[in-house]
Structures are given as structure tokens and as C-alpha cells.
Amino acid sequence: MRTRRSFFLLLCLLSASGFGLGRFTPAGEIQRIDLSSYQAYSLKDLMPAIEAAVGQIERAEKIPVVLSVGPTPPSSDQPVPAIPVEAPPIVVVPETTVPEQVEVTPTLPTPPAVVVEEPTLPAETTVRPAPRPEREAAAPPLESVPRPMPRPDRITEQAPAPEGTCDNCAEHVRMSSLRYMECGSRNNYLETELAGIKSGNTILGTLMRRGPRENAAIKASCVKAGLETVFGANSSTFVNCAPGKNTPATGKRRACVSENYFTLTHNTIDLVSRCMAPYLSPNKADQRTDLRLLLGLMAQESGLHFNAGNGSGASGMGQLTQDAIDAVNRLEMTNIRTHLAQQGGDCAKLATDLMQGRPPMRGGLTYRCDRMSLSRGNPALNLIYTMGNLKLSKRQLERSIFDDNRYKDVFAGLSTSERNRLETAIVVWSHNTGVGGMQTPLTALLNSSYRGKKRITDVNAFLAELKQAHRDYPHSVYRGKAHAIREKSGYYSAVSQRLSDIEKHAGGGSCVAL
Amino acid sequence: MRRFVIILSLLMAGTPAFAFKDAKVTEKLSSFKREIPTFKTSSEKLDALEKFRDFLADHLSQMPKPKTKAQKALFADLNEFQAAVFSIRMDKIDQQNCRENRETLASLRIPDPTQEDGKMPATPALQEALSILLLLCR
Numbered sequence: 001m002r003t004r005r006s007f008f009l010l011l012c013l014l015s016a017s018g019f020g021l022g023r024f025t026p027a028g029e030i031q032r033i034d035l036s037s038y039q040a041y042s043l044k045d046l047m048p049a050i051e052a053a054v055g056q057i058e059r060a061e062k063i064p065v066v067l068s069v070g071p072t073p074p075s076s077d078q079p080v081p082a083i084p085v086e087a088p089p090i091v092v093v094p095e096t097t098v099p100e101q102v103e104v105t106p107t108l109p110t111p112p113a114v115v116v117e118e119p120t121l122p123a124e125t126t127v128r129p130a131p132r133p134e135r136e137a138a139a140p141p142l143e144s145v146p147r148p149m150p151r152p153d154r155i156t157e158q159a160p161a162p163e164g165t166c167d168n169c170a171e172h173v174r175m176s177s178l179r180y181m182e183c184g185s186r187n188n189y190l191e192t193e194l195a196g197i198k199s200g201n202t203i204l205g206t207l208m209r210r211g212p213r214e215n216a217a218i219k220a221s222c223v224k225a226g227l228e229t230v231f232g233a234n235s236s237t238f239v240n241c242a243p244g245k246n247t248p249a250t251g252k253r254r255a256c257v258s259e260n261y262f263t264l265t266h267n268t269i270d271l272v273s274r275c276m277a278p279y280l281s282p283n284k285a286d287q288r289t290d291l292r293l294l295l296g297l298m299a300q301e302s303g304l305h306f307n308a309g310n311g312s313g314a315s316g317m318g319q320l321t322q323d324a325i326d327a328v329n330r331l332e333m334t335n336i337r338t339h340l341a342q343q344g345g346d347c348a349k350l351a352t353d354l355m356q357g358r359p360p361m362r363g364g365l366t367y368r369c370d371r372m373s374l375s376r377g378n379p380a381l382n383l384i385y386t387m388g389n390l391k392l393s394k395r396q397l398e399r400s401i402f403d404d405n406r407y408k409d410v411f412a413g414l415s416t417s418e419r420n421r422l423e424t425a426i427v428v429w430s431h432n433t434g435v436g437g438m439q440t441p442l443t444a445l446l447n448s449s450y451r452g453k454k455r456i457t458d459v460n461a462f463l464a465e466l467k468q469a470h471r472d473y474p475h476s477v478y479r480g481k482a483h484a485i486r487e488k489s490g491y492y493s494a495v496s497q498r499l500s501d502i503e504k505h506a507g508g509g510s511c512v513a514l
Numbered sequence: 515m516r517r518f519v520i521i522l523s524l525l526m527a528g529t530p531a532f533a534f535k536d537a538k539v540t541e542k543l544s545s546f547k548r549e550i551p552t553f554k555t556s557s558e559k560l561d562a563l564e565k566f567r568d569f570l571a572d573h574l575s576q577m578p579k580p581k582t583k584a585q586k587a588l589f590a591d592l593n594e595f596q597a598a599v600f601s602i603r604m605d606k607i608d609q610q611n612c613r614e615n616r617e618t619l620a621s622l623r624i625p626d627p628t629q630e631d632g633k634m635p636a637t638p639a640l641q642e643a644l645s646i647l648l649l650l651c652r
Contacts, residue, residue: 312627322632323625330617363632396618400601406571436622436640439597440590447574447593472580473590476637477624 174221174507175214183256187233189240190307193374194260203349204380207267208260215513216270217277218295222511223266223304225502226295227257230303239309241369241376248309248369255307265304265379269295272383275347277514279339280391284514286420292512293428294390296499298383300491301431306379307372316371317379318386318431325363325371328388333359336388354381361385386431394427396435397442407446413455422459425492426466432491437475442466444473463492534595534639535588542569543642550649556607559650563602570596591639598622598643604650612651619644 183191198208212220231237231254238255239248255261273294277287280294301319302308309315313322328336333355340351354360354377361370361381371385372378401407402423411419430438445466456462470489478484503511534540546566553559574596580589601618604611622640623633636644 314627321625321627323621323623323627326632327617327621331614331621365627392621396601396621399603399618400597404600406568434622434625436594436597437624439601439622440594443574443597443600444590444593447571447577447596448579448589451575472586473593475624476591476594476639477634479587479590 172214180259180262181256183258187253187256189252190255191258197374198260203346203353207271208264210267212263213267213270217274217514218270219506219511219513220266221506222502223269225505226299226304229505230299237310238307240307241373243375246367246369268380271346272380275340275343275350276387281420285417288512288514289421290424291514292510293424295511296495297428297431299502300495300498313365313368315368316382318382320371320382320385322363322365324389325361325385327392328385329359332388332392336384350380390427393430393435400439401442410446410450410455413457418459425463428495429492433488437488440475441469441473445469534592536592538573539592547649567599595639595642598640602647607650615647619647
């Protein structure tokens with residue numbers, strides 16, 4: 001209680017000095033946000049609530065906020081500093097007008113939709129409020145989302161405030177409080193090129209001009225969390241490909257997650273996911289599973305940064321290798337082009353804008369920039385190839401194991417969706433091991449532990465057994481190499497953990513809203 | 515080119531199968547490879563392939579569960595071979611199917627970005643599967 005009282009005094013001081021917590025407009029309207037319901041014991045605990053309040057102020061400029069702690073006093077007793085004499089009477093906004101916006105954020109399992117940057121680059125990482133998202137004209141309106149009070153110049157963009165409950169309120173709140181980094185001299189190396197792409201005529205420019213999307217198949221808060229949490233701001237495992245160059249400059253710091261950078265990354269992941277989902281699986285439920293695991297894979301590989309690179313040459317969002325690129329060019333390219341063309345709209349534009357080269361992405365290390373250069377159509381091109389490679393792996397595992405009559409009964413105990421989850425998990429795993437590196441332990445597990453009429457009944461238990469099989473029966477290339485075996489056997493667990501961390505960081509729930 | 519493939523196939527057919535330290539598999543593989551050139555039609559070849567696959571699956575699922583390091587290594591080798599042989603899929607033997615299957619088997623090599631073509635060399639198990647494919651496509 002004493003802590004709360006001290007903090008209230010601090011808030012009053014901050015508010016009075018105009019430092020961050022609120023603005024008192026001449027209109028003098030007041031809205032009360034009661035902080036007494038928050039289980040706050042320190043400033044850190046209260047940050048989510050404060051962020052929510054600030055976000056609300058940003059959205060609804062005319063509603064200043066008084067933060068109070070403890071039981072709500074009657075409105076007439078409310079101390080209101082410095083209200084002009086002519087000001088209208090104090091209005092206490094009833095709780096029902098904006099309840100979710102105020103209350104949802106603090107109840108989330110983890111605090112920030114807003115990730116405060118590491119303090120290692122203080123001069124370069126000051127956080128500024130995000131401009132409100134410009135919603136795509138063609139995008140369907142959010143259903144039943146409590147809307148912030150619109151700014152006058154944006155009224156026409158807002159759909160009428162719907163009634164009832166919403167499925168995606170938490171994401172709406174998180175979107176409203178997105179913050180971007182301001183770039184400094186060491187991490188702004190992509191900004192000029194990004195600005196050029198934004199003003200260009202390609203599909204990537206179109207995606208950037210649309211601004212952050214709220215109704216995305218892949219939640220923006222998850223992409224933000226991935227971009228900011230997997231690699232630190234000072235990490236230097238990044239590269240930069242100047243336009244038209246084939247060889248990247250290495251040792252770059254993580255690029256600043258500016259609005260342009262974030263918008264391009266998120267909208268590209270969203271569009272490619274939507275376009276390629278039917279290519280991966282025919283039905284929606286399976287597509288959700290596929291896209292979720294795919295996001296985990298990309299987060300694990302690159303932290304969703306399209307210019308991530310490593311010493312071995314694997315590069316881009318999906319850390320594509322020459323082997324994977326060559327295989328997609330040989331075996332999947334026709335299927336991908338046909339699929340995207342059939343999808344029409346922006347998906348067809350992906351094909352016409354980015355997939356025209358012969359091949360669109362070249363495999364050799366000499367052409368490493370093909371995998372990540374913005375001027376070559378990345379990150380979209382890298383994502384399409386990553387998905388193409390997964391599809392190829394799935395086909396190979398289906399023909400050699402999943403669809404073989406001899407193992408049909410082993411999988412017969414699983415529902416269709418569970419079977420798809422298992423297959424996708426194994427395919428994602430093989431992104432790291434290679435198909436050959438997956439086939440050996442998988443076949444060995446089936447031949448040793450699933451003999452006779454034994455069936456798989458629990459996907460997670462089977463995946464745990466497969467992890468052990470990677471240790472007991474590794475592919476001959478990995479035999480005796482303890483580090484490789486550890487890495488290969490633990491890859492799927494690492495992806496799952498990464499995904500779980502991102503979802504927790506982004507406020508809980510699945511990252512896929514397809 | 516065609517002549518070269520025929521000569522190579524004949525040479526392969528005469529080569530003893532890679533020793534898997536499992537007498538049954540080694541013997542069965544040798545006899546299967548000797549048998550393939552004697553079949554006159556595609557369907558006969560594919561039936562023989564299917565029977566060989568049945569043998570492999572049965573044999574591996576009936577082996578005692580490996581306990582020692584050496585037993586596990588042998589079991590892994592045999593499963594690697596089985597997986598490669600099971601990756602050969604053809605409804606008929608023609609040029610296109612043969613090319614696609616060759617590429618599929620090649621793609622089973624373990625990725626290694628430091629190698630010139632981004633892949634490790636084919637392991638003995640994979641080479642055996644490739645030699646079977648070569649004989650089938652002769």
C-alpha cells in the first residue's frame with residue numbers, strides 16, 4: 001500500500017510536469033482509469049497499465065487521463081489540476097465506454113506488446129509513439145472491436161463501432177500501442193532502400209504503403225516480438241546487400257525496427273502466408289497449424305530478420321542454403337508459379353513481380369544476395385522459397401514414409417488434424433536436419449518401437465520419442481559428432497520454445513489468425 | 515550417353531552389394547541386383563522392387579531392439595538404406611520418372627553449405643539405392 005501511495009505521488013508529479021503520462025487539454029475532459037485493480041508492486045509491474053493508458057491518450061487526443069490508485073473517489077471530489085475557468089464541467093467517462101482497452105492489457109500474461117529496446121544504444125533507440133495504423137481500404141472491418149476515439153482527419157477511415165464482444169480485442173489494443181525504433185548511424189543501413197521500395201511500383205511497395213495491418217493472418221504483435229526479442233540490438237550476425245550486388249557486407253548490426261522495416265516484414269509475412277497456405281495444406285485448420293509452425297521456424301532461424309546471415313552461407317528469413325534453393329528451382333518452381341497465379345490478386349502479383357527470373361533465386365554462394373536483398377524481392381522471395389522447400393520435404397517424407405502402406409496403420413490412430421500436425425512438425429524439423437537426416441531416425445523409430453499393431457496416439461509423445469531417436473539412430477553423416485546430434489535432435493524443441501516465447505511475449509494465444 | 519549408362523549399369527550389377535554387416539540384407543540385395551537385368555518388362559522390375567521393400571521392412575521390424583552402440587549404428591545404417599529405397603517411387607519406368615527419382619535420391623544427401631554443391635557426398639546406403647535405381651532405369 002505504501003508502495004502504491006509513493007507511486008501515486010510520483011505519477012502526480014510526472015503528470016504535472018507533462019512528462020509522459022497525460023496531457024490536459026483546454027477542453028478539460030477527464031477520464032478516470034482506476035489502477036487499484038492492478039496487482040502492482042513496483043513501477044515495472046505497472047508499466048503495462050501505463051503503456052495502455054498512454055496508448056489510449058495517443059489514440060483519443062481529446063481525452064486526458066487522470067491515473068488514480070485506490071478506491072475511486074466520487075467524481076465531484078476528483079482533484080483536477082489547472083482546469084481553465086471556462087472549461088466545461090468534469091466528465092467522468094463511464095467504464096462501459098472503454099472498458100476493454102483499459103482492462104485487457106494488464107490482464108495479459110506477460111506485459112509488453114511494447115518491447116523496450118535494450119539500453120545499449122541509448123542515443124539511437126529512443127522509442128516514439130507509433131502513428132495510428134492506416135487500415136487497408138479493402139480490408140474487412142474488425143468485428144466488434146472497441147474503437148478508440150478517432151482523430152478528425154481519420155474519421156472516414158474508421159468503420160462504425162460495432163457492438164458486442166470481439167475475438168481479437170487484445171491484438172487490437174496491442175496494435176494500437178505499437179512503437180518503432182528511431183534509427184541511428186549504425187543500424188539505419190536499410191532505411192534509404194526501404195524508402196525507395198515504398199515509393200516504387202512493386203508489390204512490396206504496395207504492401208509498405210498499406211501500413212500495419214490489424215486483420216492479419218499472422219499477428220503483428222508476434223512479428224514485432226520476434227523481431228525484437230530473438231536477437232539483441234547489438235547482435236552483428238547480419239549482412240547488407242547493396243542494390244545490384246551479389247556479395248553482402250557482413251558483420252552488420254541488427255537493423256533498426258523502424259516503421260518501414262516492420263511494415264514491410266509484417267505485411268510480407270502476412271501476404272505470403274495467406275497466398276501459400278493452400279499450397280501447403282488444403283483445409284483451413286491444417287493451414288493454421290502449418291503457418292504457426294512455419295513462423296516458429298523462421299523466428300528460430302533468423303528472428304524474422306530478412307538480412308540475417310551466418311558464416312556457412314545460409315541466409316535470409318528462412319536461412320536458405322544452396323541445396324534448398326536448387327531443389328526448389330528443380331522440383332517445385334512450376335508448382336509454385338502455377339499456384340500463385342491461380343490465387344489471383346496480390347498473390348498473382350507476387351508471381352509476376354518476383355518470380356520471373358530463370359530462376360528467380362540462384363543457389364550458388366556467389367549469389368548469396370539473392371536470398372535477402374530487397375532489390376531481388378525479399379523478404380517475399382525468401383519466404384516463398386522457404387515454403388516451397390517445406391512442401392518439397394513434405395512430399396519426400398510422404399512418399400517414403402507417411403503414405404507407405406507398410407506404415408499406414410501406425411498413423412491410423414490420429415485424427416486428420418493431429419496427423420497433419422505431426423507431419424508438419426517433422427517437416428519443419430527436417431528444415432534443419434535435411435530430409436535424409438530426418439528419414440533415418442524416423443524410420444528407425446517406426447521399425448523399433450512401432451512394430452506390429454502399435455499406433456501413434458499422442459503427437460507430443462511421439463515427437464519426444466523422435467528426439468531420442470535422433471540421438472540413438474543418427475544419420476551416418478552425424479554419427480560420432482556430439483554437437484551436431486545435440487543440435488539436430490533439439491531443433492524442434494527449440495522451434496516450439498521460440499514460438500511459445502513469442503506468443504507469450506505478444507500477449508498469449510496463437511500467432512495465426514487465419 | 516545411353517551406352518555409358520548401360521556399361522555403368524552392367525558394371526554396377528556385377529559389383530557386390532555394400533556390406534551392411536547384416537548378412538541377410540547383403541545377400542538379398544546382391545540377389546535382387548543380379549535379378550533386375552533379367553526382367554523383361556517394367557512391371558516385373560517394379561514388382562521385384564516392391565518385394566525387396568517388403569523384405570527390408572519385415573526384416574528391420576523383426577530385428578532385436580538394438581542395445582549397444584554398435585547395434586544401434588548398424589540399425590541406423592539399415593534404416594538409412596531402407597528410407598532411400600523407399601524414396602524410389604515410380605508407377606512406370608520412363609525417362610521422366612527416372613530423372614525425378616534420381617533428383618529425389620540426390621536431394622537426400624545431407625546439406626553442407628561448405629561443399630561446392632551445398633551437399634555432403636552420398637553415403638554408402640544412398641549409393642546402394644542409386645545403383646538400384648540405375649539398374650531399374652537401364
